[in-house]
Amino acid sequence: MNLLNCHQINELLSAYLENELDPTTTLTVANHLEKCSLCERELAFLTNVSNLVRSAVEQIDKQDLSLISRASTINAYVKSQIAINPQTSPQAQTSQTPVNSYTSAETASTNNVVRLNTHQRRLAGGKKILLSLAASLAIVFLSLFAITYYSTTTGPLMSGVARNHQLCNVIELSNIGWHKGHSTENLLEVNNIKLPQLNSLGIEFYNLHPCKVYNAPFLHLMYKKGNKPVSIYYGSENTVAKLKETIPNIVPNKLYLQQESDLQIGAISTLKNNLWLIAGQLTEQEINAITSQLPMNSSSETEQSQLFH
């Protein structure tokens, strides 16, 4: 591993705070911070600056009561304009094709599974609309020949899970992680959940910590199937809202599946509006089996998760 000096580490601290470094560099920085009080102090300063900015801005937003009325005026105006002219754009007719939506594939094992495959196309501006039109026509053409077009990029929460799963495992296994020092019992108690027992599936629990995925707080339960890590995340209402950015009409107790390179990711929301996420090198059947072991609507599920409140 590369040994960096304080100056080089210093340059990375910002990205370290935002969790934006790759696992190897994160480790390098974490290792250095363990030994260097100077850099540790610098990190504390930078953290402090960020916290101050956040709390100042938060205070202003809280006190600026005009925001609510301004926003509702704008929304009312936009809705009235849409009512006058409901057409989204001249191209809307032709490009209303599968490119904008999920392509669902039949799932054999269960009838309560939705497989997500999103086509990643971010567009802005006029020229690109033509491109998008061409792209959608191409896809219509392809689908005529029954070729399924899958993109590897997917919704942000689900991709966040893949990234977090990998990163947390590197940190955890390295023995220097920022996750150390949490009492397992206490975290489960605070969140009022029972630890899902997956031993019958050959999946063993070994650790847990509070974690952030796509900027939403989760309880990260770490398991192992053989030597392969399996992650299970538990989050409260606001995490369901994050998933709604991807799936607007999310149905409770329904499993949403997504493949991210070699990782299978599953998401399932509960009747009480909490969210379970599962990630690992697993088959769809295995994810299904895990899902059946999760507390879904029993008394073991908390009324309102107190996670990080």
Next chain:
Amino acid sequence: MTTDYSASPPLTEQLENFESLALLHTQTLLRTATRMCGNASEADDIVQETLLRAWKYWHTFELGSNCRAWLFRIMINLIHRRRESLSSLAEHVSVDEPAMANVLRFEPKLEMDERGALSALNSLPKEYRDIIFLVLVEEFSYKEAAVMLNVPMGTVMSRLHRARQMMKKLICPDQKEDVATA
């Protein structure tokens, strides 16, 4: 009950999606626009235009992706265009926008150190302020911010670091720069 999302969504559904996915973010857009423009009525105009454009191109929005980031991208684009036209209009006048605190129609109650942070933030050049609003406050990833600002990810990283350094120096000017010289 496998849900088939592949059929073209009818207009009513598009409208519903637009309401539940896009119009949900109006307040958030407004907050950031007000910070970036330093002018409430300008911010209102920009957010309104952002949403109308968003509806116009709603069929290109991909349901699986992050709507808030998509809307922010449209909005940042509009803000940049507005800044460009402002600076071409008034070439010799300083058109740097008034800082956020100066445009508020009320006196925010803040702790001493929050006030210090805010005035430090207000004295930063706007491209540094923007990155703080997007990454620190709105919590967009470096990648999302890079797309919005149309700069490489490395620029986001270095700008944010620079911004923090500047803030640190302004907030605690007597802090020696022992790390950088070590």
